[in-house]
Amino acid sequence: MDFTIWQRLDTIARRILPVAITLFLAVAAAAPFHVPAFSAVVPAVTLISVYYWTIFRPDLMPAPAIFAIGLFQDIVSGVPLGVNALVLLLVFAVVLGQRRFFLGKSFLVMWWGFVLIVAGAFAGEWMILSSLERTILDPLPAAFQGAVTLALFPFLTRLFIRSQQALLRGV
Amino acid sequence: MKQRKGSVLRLTTPVKVLVQRFAFLALIAATFALMMLGKADVVVLERFRSIAVDAVTPILDGLSRPAATISDLANRVREIAAVDEENKRLRADNERLLHWQYAARELATENEQLKALLNLTAPPAQSFVTARVVGDAGGAFVRSLLVNAGERDGVKKGQAAVTGNGLVGRVVTVGERSARVLLITDLNSRIPVELESSREQAILAGDNTDLPQLVHLADRAPVSVGERVVTSGQASAFPPGLPVGVVTAVSDSGIRVQPYIEWSRLAFIRVIDFGTNGILAPSFERPQAKR
Numbered sequence: 001m002d003f004t005i006w007q008r009l010d011t012i013a014r015r016i017l018p019v020a021i022t023l024f025l026a027v028a029a030a031a032p033f034h035v036p037a038f039s040a041v042v043p044a045v046t047l048i049s050v051y052y053w054t055i056f057r058p059d060l061m062p063a064p065a066i067f068a069i070g071l072f073q074d075i076v077s078g079v080p081l082g083v084n085a086l087v088l089l090l091v092f093a094v095v096l097g098q099r100r101f102f103l104g105k106s107f108l109v110m111w112w113g114f115v116l117i118v119a120g121a122f123a124g125e126w127m128i129l130s131s132l133e134r135t136i137l138d139p140l141p142a143a144f145q146g147a148v149t150l151a152l153f154p155f156l157t158r159l160f161i162r163s164q165q166a167l168l169r170g171v
Numbered sequence: 172m173k174q175r176k177g178s179v180l181r182l183t184t185p186v187k188v189l190v191q192r193f194a195f196l197a198l199i200a201a202t203f204a205l206m207m208l209g210k211a212d213v214v215v216l217e218r219f220r221s222i223a224v225d226a227v228t229p230i231l232d233g234l235s236r237p238a239a240t241i242s243d244l245a246n247r248v249r250e251i252a253a254v255d256e257e258n259k260r261l262r263a264d265n266e267r268l269l270h271w272q273y274a275a276r277e278l279a280t281e282n283e284q285l286k287a288l289l290n291l292t293a294p295p296a297q298s299f300v301t302a303r304v305v306g307d308a309g310g311a312f313v314r315s316l317l318v319n320a321g322e323r324d325g326v327k328k329g330q331a332a333v334t335g336n337g338l339v340g341r342v343v344t345v346g347e348r349s350a351r352v353l354l355i356t357d358l359n360s361r362i363p364v365e366l367e368s369s370r371e372q373a374i375l376a377g378d379n380t381d382l383p384q385l386v387h388l389a390d391r392a393p394v395s396v397g398e399r400v401v402t403s404g405q406a407s408a409f410p411p412g413l414p415v416g417v418v419t420a421v422s423d424s425g426i427r428v429q430p431y432i433e434w435s436r437l438a439f440i441r442v443i444d445f446g447t448n449g450i451l452a453p454s455f456e457r458p459q460a461k462r
Contacts, residue, residue: 030227030231031231031235031238031306032235032238032239032304032316042310063194063195064198067202072223075227076317077310078315078351078353081206081208082201082202082205083202085198085205086199086206089195089198089202090199128206133358133359137312137379138378142312145311
């Protein structure tokens, strides 16, 4: 009642930040970077984002938004529609169930948790796509992609922590 | 006021949780439905996909430009460092190529004369559309590109995408102003090709590795490492004779081809309209360029 319209808009803008960041990462990852073999190992940045925000602000990372982001990735990357959406939703569900374990733990514990999530996510994607294509896909590129994603995790997470502290305190 | 709000909250929380659970399950079901529909090749889904890609293409286009500029700069620095050596090599090349040019001119004249003697009908003229590569986020399991030219530029499904070096792939979906090119290395790519010297027909089958495989080659067909592979133009809209790659390995496990394309340097491609999918195809269309 004692909120002005600007304060409300400000709050809304802050509250969509996690989803906006994730979507931006999805778009940025799709652009060509002309790095040798990069498109084969482009890190799964949305996975990092969904993992982080589901642990710290699950209220700002709703399932429909995750579905939309996954679908966006499917559309842009050319994999069958629904694959990334499903993987991200399952990651969301698993992390949401375990988030109390991660809260207040050290960064290394979080990283270790992410190793398991990445392994599960890529194994899942590999299985889904292999069964859709009715063949056994080569899992090696996915292993590379997973390793690059893990290596990027500390940097992106630092960015997320900063933005959370700066913009989402008390929102 | 505060207390009333609290009691309402207490009441609604289980309902809210239930609704959220249901919404989550509905979303999971939706992903499965999409996968099944996609497997069945539903036209509406394909349409939806191309419209969505159309919508994001301008954004990707904008993002791809700075990335291209940076990589251009890096290349420039590298080139300047090697300019002396490059110069020497080019001089040698030039001498060699002049000789070839002479030979080619002679052959061209001779070819013209022989064609005139035989009354050979000319093949249909080709036109092409140049497009910028705006997206290559195939990920680990798909090899495809997004380009910023579509139906309005004359791109059609099934056309060949090339660069100056050779064949890149085939157009698989077309939107109004964007199109997806399936690379020859993708698992689903099958290109009719032939060995340049022996004219033996084969199919180039991608398997998501950098070296696609040569399959369905006749049993006794001689094939050796270093042989050039070109498109055969059979049963598709592909022009014959487009360079594809060279044979790099011949073994019991298969024949591998190294494509001519440097995948990391793909900034522009050309989509060739060979005019084979229309009887009344305009034969003298001017090549259009699109930036």
